Amino acid sequence: MNKKRNYVIGYLYLIPALVIFILFTYWPAIYSFYLSFFNTTTSVGHAIFVGLSNYAYLFRTGEIPYSPYMAFEYSLIRFSFAFIISVAIFGWIEKGRKISKNLIPLLIVPIFALIFVYPSLSVLGGNVYIFILWIIIGFLSYFFTRKMEFYKSHTILFLLSLLGLYIVAFYIGKRIDLYLLFFDIAQNNSFVMSIWNTFYFVIIDVPLTIAISLAAGLLMKNLPFFKAFFRTAFFAPYVASIVAVSLLWLWMFNYHYGILNYILSWFGIPPINWLNSASLTMPTVAILSIWEYFGYYGLIFLSGLQNIDQEYYEAAEIEGANSFQRFVYITWPLLSPITFFVIVVSLINAFQVFTQVYVLYNQMPGPYANSGLTMVFYIYNTFYNEQQMGLASAAAYVLLGIIMVLTLIQFRTTEKRVEYNI
Amino acid sequence: MKKPRKKLLYFFYYVAAVILAIFAIGPLVWMVDTSFKTNAEVLSYPPKWGTINAMPSRTLSAEIVKTRAGQNANPSSLSLEALLGSLSTNQQTSLSSPDTLAIHVLGASGYRGTGTMPRRGILSIELMGEDGGFASYSTNFSTPDFNSVVAKISSVSTLTDDVRGIMNSLSQYTSDPQEYILNFYDDFLYGNNPVFARINFISNLLNVNGMMKFQDEISPFKKGVGPLSAAELKELAGILQSALSTASPSDKMEIEKYLNDIDVYLEFNEFYQSQKNKKLSGPIKLAFIPNSNQLKIIDGQSIVESAYTSGDQIYINFKNVSFVWFLNSDVSLTAHYNFWEVLANFFDNYVSAWNSAPFGIYYFNSIFVAVATTVLNIIFDVMMAFAFSKLTFPGRDKIFIGVIATMMIPYQVLLVADYLIIHSFGWINTYYALIIPWSATAFVIFLMRQSFNSIPNDLYDAAKIDGASSWRFLWTIAVPLSMPVVITGALLTFLGSWNSFLWVLIMTDTTNMRTLPVGLQNFIIDSGAIFNQLMAAATFTMIPVVVAFLFFQKYFVSGFFRSGIK
Numbered sequence A: 001m002n003k004k005r006n007y008v009i010g011y012l013y014l015i016p017a018l019v020i021f022i023l024f025t026y027w028p029a030i031y032s033f034y035l036s037f038f039n040t041t042t043s044v045g046h047a048i049f050v051g052l053s054n055y056a057y058l059f060r061t062g063e064i065p066y067s068p069y070m071a072f073e074y075s076l077i078r079f080s081f082a083f084i085i086s087v088a089i090f091g092w093i094e095k096g097r098k099i100s101k102n103l104i105p106l107l108i109v110p111i112f113a114l115i116f117v118y119p120s121l122s123v124l125g126g127n128v129y130i131f132i133l134w135i136i137i138g139f140l141s142y143f144f145t146r147k148m149e150f151y152k153s154h155t156i157l158f159l160l161s162l163l164g165l166y167i168v169a170f171y172i173g174k175r176i177d178l179y180l181l182f183f184d185i186a187q188n189n190s191f192v193m194s195i196w197n198t199f200y201f202v203i204i205d206v207p208l209t210i211a212i213s214l215a216a217g218l219l220m221k222n223l224p225f226f227k228a229f230f231r232t233a234f235f236a237p238y239v240a241s242i243v244a245v246s247l248l249w250l251w252m253f254n255y256h257y258g259i260l261n262y263i264l265s266w267f268g269i270p271p272i273n274w275l276n277s278a279s280l281t282m283p284t285v286a287i288l289s290i291w292e293y294f295g296y297y298g299l300i301f302l303s304g305l306q307n308i309d310q311e312y313y314e315a316a317e318i319e320g321a322n323s324f325q326r327f328v329y330i331t332w333p334l335l336s337p338i339t340f341f342v343i344v345v346s347l348i349n350a351f352q353v354f355t356q357v358y359v360l361y362n363q364m365p366g367p368y369a370n371s372g373l374t375m376v377f378y379i380y381n382t383f384y385n386e387q388q389m390g391l392a393s394a395a396a397y398v399l400l401g402i403i404m405v406l407t408l409i410q411f412r413t414t415e416k417r418v419e420y421n422i
Numbered sequence B: 001m002k003k004p005r006k007k008l009l010y011f012f013y014y015v016a017a018v019i020l021a022i023f024a025i026g027p028l029v030w031m032v033d034t035s036f037k038t039n040a041e042v043l044s045y046p047p048k049w050g051t052i053n054a055m056p057s058r059t060l061s062a063e064i065v066k067t068r069a070g071q072n073a074n075p076s077s078l079s080l081e082a083l084l085g086s087l088s089t090n091q092q093t094s095l096s097s098p099d100t101l102a103i104h105v106l107g108a109s110g111y112r113g114t115g116t117m118p119r120r121g122i123l124s125i126e127l128m129g130e131d132g133g134f135a136s137y138s139t140n141f142s143t144p145d146f147n148s149v150v151a152k153i154s155s156v157s158t159l160t161d162d163v164r165g166i167m168n169s170l171s172q173y174t175s176d177p178q179e180y181i182l183n184f185y186d187d188f189l190y191g192n193n194p195v196f197a198r199i200n201f202i203s204n205l206l207n208v209n210g211m212m213k214f215q216d217e218i219s220p221f222k223k224g225v226g227p228l229s230a231a232e233l234k235e236l237a238g239i240l241q242s243a244l245s246t247a248s249p250s251d252k253m254e255i256e257k258y259l260n261d262i263d264v265y266l267e268f269n270e271f272y273q274s275q276k277n278k279k280l281s282g283p284i285k286l287a288f289i290p291n292s293n294q295l296k297i298i299d300g301q302s303i304v305e306s307a308y309t310s311g312d313q314i315y316i317n318f319k320n321v322s323f324v325w326f327l328n329s330d331v332s333l334t335a336h337y338n339f340w341e342v343l344a345n346f347f348d349n350y351v352s353a354w355n356s357a358p359f360g361i362y363y364f365n366s367i368f369v370a371v372a373t374t375v376l377n378i379i380f381d382v383m384m385a386f387a388f389s390k391l392t393f394p395g396r397d398k399i400f401i402g403v404i405a406t407m408m409i410p411y412q413v414l415l416v417a418d419y420l421i422i423h424s425f426g427w428i429n430t431y432y433a434l435i436i437p438w439s440a441t442a443f444v445i446f447l448m449r450q451s452f453n454s455i456p457n458d459l460y461d462a463a464k465i466d467g468a469s470s471w472r473f474l475w476t477i478a479v480p481l482s483m484p485v486v487i488t489g490a491l492l493t494f495l496g497s498w499n500s501f502l503w504v505l506i507m508t509d510t511t512n513m514r515t516l517p518v519g520l521q522n523f524i525i526d527s528g529a530i531f532n533q534l535m536a537a538a539t540f541t542m543i544p545v546v547v548a549f550l551f552f553q554k555y556f557v558s559g560f561f562r563s564g565i566k
Helices: A002-035 A053-058 A068-094 A103-120 A127-146 A148-152 A155-172 A178-188 A190-222 A227-239 A242-252 A259-266 A278-306 A310-319 A323-351 A355-360 A375-385 A389-415 B002-035 B080-088 B143-155 B161-173 B177-190 B198-207 B212-222 B230-246 B249-275 B339-346 B348-355 B359-390 B396-408 B411-424 B431-438 B442-453 B457-465 B470-481 B483-499 B502-507 B516-527 B531-563
Strands: B057-064 B100-108 B122-128 B284-288 B294-299 B304-310 B313-318 B330-336
Touching: A002 A389, A002 B359, A002 B396, A002 B411, A002 B431, A053 A389, A190 A227, A190 A278, A190 A323, A190 A375, A190 A389, A190 B002, A227 A278, A227 B002, A227 B531, A242 A278, A242 A355, A242 B002, A242 B516, A242 B531, A278 A323, A278 A355, A278 B002, A310 A323, A323 A389, A355 B516, A375 A389, A375 B411, A375 B502, A389 B396, A389 B411, B002 B531, B100 B330, B122 B313, B143 B161, B143 B177, B143 B249, B161 B177, B161 B249, B177 B249, B198 B212, B212 B230, B230 B249, B284 B304, B284 B313, B339 B348, B348 B359, B348 B531, B359 B396, B359 B431, B359 B442, B359 B470, B359 B483, B359 B516, B359 B531, B396 B442, B411 B431, B411 B502, B431 B483, B431 B502, B442 B483, B457 B470, B470 B483, B483 B531, B502 B516, B516 B531
Parallel strands: none
Antiparallel strands: B057 B100, B057 B330, B100 B313, B122 B284, B122 B330, B284 B294, B294 B304, B304 B313
């Protein structure tokens, strides 16, 4: 009786927060997923079930200038690419692990294959082809992952064969270049463009953020004096709102009067047209984001560094390890759980880039040619301006899927390294 | 051996730290710096630190409006009434009476453009004569002398065609000396395409047959600013005299014409200068009156009757003195400010930015929403974290993982569905939409659970034995013990709510419900690129969070460390 009463009390404590999570997180997540199969152009109340068409529409390829034969040839080459890349990645992840888990290759191989083969899909007959492809890929990856023992120890071999294949492919098909292929599609399909832009942003933003914030964390840990000052200084940008901060950088990036171009002029660099160049859109946004967040992640790194037992360093010092060695053999491995956390959080954060673009480019997705159209911008635009709830939900789920897959890969790759218990 | 290396290492650490700190704070400092600048300073290159807004005085470059044409009303600076008035007469209507001197303020020295003359403080206007002292003027104009001079210069017949035309047209003003003087100088020196425009006049002179051999002597006069001065013209006349003596008879006529042009001007100019019998003894000092175009006369040098401003012009009405006496004067303008006026100058952009958008409403909304969200968060998150940490019930850990998993879902993914749900509740454009969905945060729950975990279970058991309810234990023991983490959580949710943008943008569409970030974004769109005001607005939207952060920083950081994100 008393036990039951305790249970009830426990649930009562959960109720307020849980109600909020259910109403505004769990239920919307389900509802969004449900909506992504409906066409809501007329009204949400009279949504029409359209199956996977929203997703198909998002990834439509448009006209691609290939004959079916060329497309088939390219598909084959690209499929080989995808396979080798994914097996190489898998081999790298699984290196030293005893039990092979089939989940990862089953995800990675089809994803890479799709990325590579997808550009020529439309020529080869669209959805049917995708279906067949998935079956083939599923079968092959199952078959190969069972023999993973061999690939695990030959990652380098695979990377080399990848390079060789690339050279061959380059000579066979002159337009095998992945970048060009995607560019072709992205010209006709703004969602593919948004994925492209978002990845571009993430690839610039996340590694630099991690590197700079780790440096900031190490500095905050090791400086003997003025620690508090530097801590406050590094953290200050994070406190400001993104709108205000984007506005500030809008001023700093100004072509004629901006201080950034002025500083560059000290080094004899001609002024850069930061805000009016399609190729610089994402780097510009990345500079802003790195500036805004490095102090925050630096503080997280610092908290991790503080938690490393000082005895390790003392022992290393007795052994005569220099500071570089101490970093490589003590700090880096012991910090890996924090690094993992920061990577995941900054990755999720980077995929949500929106406000910076919105403010810097005056509510437009970049200066021209959709060069600043990120995935969240696409979702916002489809939902808020075009009122296509179903399509926006589908796009949102693609974003969620990408984040989930990347996080999962991250979990798997670091699983064995994040076992230190500090 | 070891010590110096360590010192070197620390030196590098500090260099790196300083570079990073400059990277982090530099932009913020630049933002605040820009927010105090004048428009002209913002749009100047290379950018400079500091601003003349902080100075107790500033020199403004200005020029006297010398022609009638220049005194025409600039429609953009007129009131509607004045504009209609000027349209109803004709386009050549002059704003000023013959006794009015107009001074065009170009801007603070080094910066061109309006907006560098705040409408406050005291203006000190120094009218300088050609001799370097203060300018002179006439109080007893002699009309007979004027008539004789005019008769004399009108009788000269050998003139260039230009000057002949001028003299003919001037003859209509012989009854109105003031108008005559004004037009005379307008045609000879200051108007459109005047006779003694430096380059033109010298080039014309060199084109005269026989003058080419004097090129070396004449050409240097091309160098200089403005029209040719009286002294220069006298020198030129000397050269022409000597040219005349050597020229062939056929060329003589042409050279004589130019010589006479100069003589006519010099003759009249001498008369004009001779009429000036009084000298200003010091600068004219005028003070701005708040909310008025009128200027208060502090020191009128006994000739100023009234003064007013319009746009970037200052108009000075004289008592019984015509403004034509100051045509040849240079003007130097200095504005002086007392302490309060300097302060007002300094924060000018803040005041204008605040007044040009409903920032008061945005501010209230931001504070209300952020505080309400934070309070609810603390209550709900503490309860949930406590349940996860200290209470036992079936499914506890599963629910915990379920809650933690929400951290992985970016809220933008849920935006569409959230909007529809909130819409169905009728919460669009209400505070509920901004507060309730954010009143529980998974990350804060996670931090707090970690912290509660570090409180020994024995303590909880002891409290239970003493008869304390779990509720009482939570708020009187557990929360005070975890204060740094609670403050960290509070600060994080406050920051999140204060800086939230996309959510507010979508869930509200009226000014009354919007918060600072969205308000600021609207302000950017509405105001265009006035970066000093934009930076001022950006600065005052940040102040509360910056203050909160600085104030709670100690707890915040220790909360971060205690939470032990592992």
